[in-house]
Amino acid sequence: MSQGLGLDKLDQRGAATEATEPPGATPAPSGSRKPGGDVRETLYFALRNPKVVIGSVVVLAFLLLGLLGPLFLKFAPMDYAGPPMAPPSADFPFGTTTFGQDVFAQFVAGLRSTFLVGLLGGGVAAVIGMAIGFVAGYRGGLIDELLNMLTNVVLVIPGFVVLIIINAYLGVRSVPMQALYIGVFSWPWVARAVRAQTLSLRSRDFIDLARLSGVGVGTILRREVAPNMYSYLFMTFVLLFGGSILTAASLDFIGLGPTNAMSLGLMMNQAVQWSALHLGLWWWFIPPGLGITLIVGSLYIMNVGLDEVFNPKLREM
Numbered sequence: 158m159s160q161g162l163g164l165d166k167l168d169q170r171g172a173a174t175e176a177t178e179p180p181g182a183t184p185a186p187s188g189s190r191k192p193g194g195d196v197r198e199t200l201y202f203a204l205r206n207p208k209v210v211i212g213s214v215v216v217l218a219f220l221l222l223g224l225l226g227p228l229f230l231k232f233a234p235m236d237y238a239g240p241p242m243a244p245p246s247a248d249f250p251f252g253t254t255t256f257g258q259d260v261f262a263q264f265v266a267g268l269r270s271t272f273l274v275g276l277l278g279g280g281v282a283a284v285i286g287m288a289i290g291f292v293a294g295y296r297g298g299l300i301d302e303l304l305n306m307l308t309n310v311v312l313v314i315p316g317f318v319v320l321i322i323i324n325a326y327l328g329v330r331s332v333p334m335q336a337l338y339i340g341v342f343s344w345p346w347v348a349r350a351v352r353a354q355t356l357s358l359r360s361r362d363f364i365d366l367a368r369l370s371g372v373g374v375g376t377i378l379r380r381e382v383a384p385n386m387y388s389y390l391f392m393t394f395v396l397l398f399g400g401s402i403l404t405a406a407s408l409d410f411i412g413l414g415p416t417n418a419m420s421l422g423l424m425m426n427q428a429v430q431w432s433a434l435h436l437g438l439w440w441w442f443i444p445p446g447l448g449i450t451l452i453v454g455s456l457y458i459m460n461v462g463l464d465e466v467f468n469p470k471l472r473e474m
Contacts, residue, residue, distance in 0.1 A: 281340025
């Protein structure tokens, strides 16, 4: 089901895979493909695709800032570092809050939490959705029906509302737990898309040959089915990564995020709570909002570029 802003389209995309192959899906060949395909050819087209390059550069720049930034900070995010409500300066590049806290230090710490929740939340959703999609598409029959029923049940649950209730009443509110909640409610569209792809692959000759050779189901899925979907699976994770970041930021903004870590959403929550907009402290609420927008926007731009790279019909020679 969709999580956060802009993910309703992802549900529609996942549901549509019952009838058509999703964008970016690698057509299954007549024979088994080696994992990863032609890496050099993929890199050749990726490095010449402006969407992939620009999106990757922006995401990597923020990632490096989040990883290496703390090494150069003089103050912790919650330290009273300087004069209250100071505008950006050489000592405080992003200014200070109404309590004299360094906004840049908070921004760097928020980037670390943002990438962590995106990685963990997207990873959990990817593992659950791909596992269910692979098994349902390959086994078929009663197992397929049961897993489809489970997927449809989770798909119609208002996930964001459930996340609000869980975060409001559950005592444990940390970044890993928030990522787990998000991942558990983000996988249905992935399962439906992967199932549709697996259904189209399971009747191919190389799958029949592996089955007749006595190879187990797990081995067939791992060695024969998954390698022919690597490009689409990677693009799916990129979408899940961005969706997890948006959902986490939404929860943090309404005050239901982790209580033991700084995040970009929590920065916006505190800015609103302490009237930064009314006081004209633009340096407090613009950086976290702009950071989330650039990260998630770059991920989606990169995903469009990857679609062009992996799909030969869309490549610009």
